[in-house]
Amino acid sequence: MTALRQAGLIWLIAVALAGVTAAVHPKRPSFLAPPRDPNEVTLAQTQPWTGTVLWVDARPDSEFASEHIPDAVCLNFENWTKQFPKFLDHYNPGQKVVVYCSAKSCQLSREIAAKLRASGVEEAYFLEGGWEAWRQQNRP
């Protein structure tokens, strides 16, 4: 019985400490998932667009040159003025455009998609997980 009381007491102390940690720890996790960006799409969501979607690679030119999604167009902030006309060579009004960068942590695809929408490309999305997600799916 004493052992049970002791265990209960320890449990209470542990819960109290966990509560304090959850309240003050600078790296405490958020219990509310941030709302998903409506312009973010997963690879699964892009599958029905196969053959019609225009892929845009927002990574630096050197990474694009090394490997990219087939038929993707390279478009990044560094060379926007030079590359945007080339993007327009491939783009048709109303076409869905999906921008990707290297991985989930990278923000470039989100930013390039936003700039495309501001330029007049109505359906510009960015790919969740980026190039890394594409490779993991082992698509051609």
Next chain:
Amino acid sequence: MRFSLLLSLFLAIPAFAQLKWDTTEQTLKAKPGDREVVATYRFTNTGATPITIDNVHTSCGCTTAALAKNDYAPGESGQIVARMDIGNRTGHQEKSIVVTTKQNPRSPMVLRLLADIPEPVVMKPTFVMWALGESPTPKIIDIKVTDGFPVRLLKVDSDNPDIKVEVRQVHPGVELEVKVTPKDTSRPEMATLLVRTDYPSDNPQTYYAYVKVK
């Protein structure tokens, strides 16, 4: 005795990082003329032992992060200065700076730099297109100087005589309506519209809009 042992196990509070940061996220707004955005992240070694920052990595080639030195004694403060080159970037930008210490390499601190970069001149849209054979009905591009930027819109030229532009001064020098009309849509055409400005005075910038018949 047994109770004390168990209690001490539960009381083993996770070893928080020794570096205490004044802030780990900064939101900055670029001003007209800015070529970079600079954020400073101050920290203090609040632990009882020296700490070594052995890696500072940024998420973008456009951002650098400078650290004056790597070793910090207990109680000592330091700072990381992150600079993001604006270049062609506009709108909302998010960059991260990952800081790793020798003492806690598996728990890097991620600092965030959020920046809002206004565009001196906004064109909506930046391109117009006609499909081959489509009626050559004029299309409009609105060009406007963003408030706060001392920019004058001087003129708009087409580099293709078969793509005609008519400019209406909505507010002279600061807001234009450009009517674009292709002479013919039976064959592919393209043109670049050059929007000339007087800003910045040392190197006046030209903005581009694009026209395609395809």
